[in-house]
Amino acid sequence: MKIENHKLSDVPYEESPNHSGEIKPDTIIMHYTAGASAESSIRTLCDPETKASAHVVIGRDGSITQLVPFNIKAWHAGRSQYGNRRGMNNYSIGIEMDNAGMLEKSGENFVSWFGRKYAASEVKKAQHRNEAFERYWHLFTEEQIDAAFELCKALIAEYNIEHILGHEEISPGRKTDPGPAFPLDKLRERLLEQDRGSDEAEEQAATGTVAVDRLNFRDAPGTEGEKISKPLSRGTKVKIIGKEGGWFRVKVEQEGWVMGRYIDKNLK
Numbered sequence: 068m069k070i071e072n073h074k075l076s077d078v079p080y081e082e083s084p085n086h087s088g089e090i091k092p093d094t095i096i097m098h099y100t101a102g103a104s105a106e107s108s109i110r111t112l113c114d115p116e117t118k119a120s121a122h123v124v125i126g127r128d129g130s131i132t133q134l135v136p137f138n139i140k141a142w143h144a145g146r147s148q149y150g151n152r153r154g155m156n157n158y159s160i161g162i163e164m165d166n167a168g169m170l171e172k173s174g175e176n177f178v179s180w181f182g183r184k185y186a187a188s189e190v191k192k193a194q195h196r197n198e199a200f201e202r203y204w205h206l207f208t209e210e211q212i213d214a215a216f217e218l219c220k221a222l223i224a225e226y227n228i229e230h231i232l233g234h235e236e237i238s239p240g241r242k243t244d245p246g247p248a249f250p251l252d253k254l255r256e257r258l259l260e261q262d263r264g265s266d267e268a269e270e271q272a273a274t275g276t277v278a279v280d281r282l283n284f285r286d287a288p289g290t291e292g293e294k295i296s297k298p299l300s301r302g303t304k305v306k307i308i309g310k311e312g313g314w315f316r317v318k319v320e321q322e323g324w325v326m327g328r329y330i331d332k333n334l335k
């Protein structure tokens with residue numbers, strides 16, 4: 068897959084009027100269309116009335132259509148936040164995949180919100196990362212997943228991509244796409260493994276020293292993260308194995324998250 072002048076060569080380009088301004092993308096946001104077909108989703112995303120778009124749409128046969136150049140802001144994320152940043156359209160490339168989304172069981176079949184029936188072979192029962200129960204999700208096709216992986220690989224080669232995220236992760240509560248039928252964790256583990264606390268990354272990890280008397284040690288990067296041990300005391304040596312929005316993932320005897328500004332980083 069080749070990118071020239073912020074467009075994929077050899078894929079159809081149908082410009083959406085729903086775009087604005089220039090961006091320097093460092094994030095990829097994965098979506099499902101919750102639609103009936105790639106064609107109908109492309110029509111919707113090119114309709115000025117909808118005020119919605121994405122950079123590309125991937126059909127169920129793996130075919131890609133581009134709607135907005137990658138250096139121009141498309142309107143796919145809406146109200147969204149990741150780390151300290153809000154309005155993720157300003158930083159990201161949006162990839163829509165043709166998929167009906169959540170399904171309801173109805174007798175032998177499964178029904179989408181727009182009333183189409185799907186056979187059990189097209190459905191996955193799974194728990195969404197933002198939910199505490201299982202429900203039914205339309206499967207993505209292998210061709211579609213392969214195309215998504217190849218496209219992300221090409222984007223990483225062309226742009227300074229640091230994150231691959233689901234819409235559900237930047238707009239939790241409001242959005243559920245791409246949902247548990249899409250292998251999002253595998254995608255970023257495979258393509259962005261240096262960010263994922265791999266052994267290699269840990270080898271090269273920076274070290275630091277706790278610079279306050281008591282530093283809360285949490286299971287997630289944010290003050291809503293649960294405290295997982297008593298606070299770390301001043302002078303405790305830590306390994307810094309990850310970063311996110313001002314928080315450091317550190318390793319002492321166990322791993323957890325602390326406020327980055329209370330760690331003095333040791334020079335290597």
Ligand SMILES: [Zn+2]
Binds near residue numbers: 097098143234242244
């Ligand atoms: Zn979405």
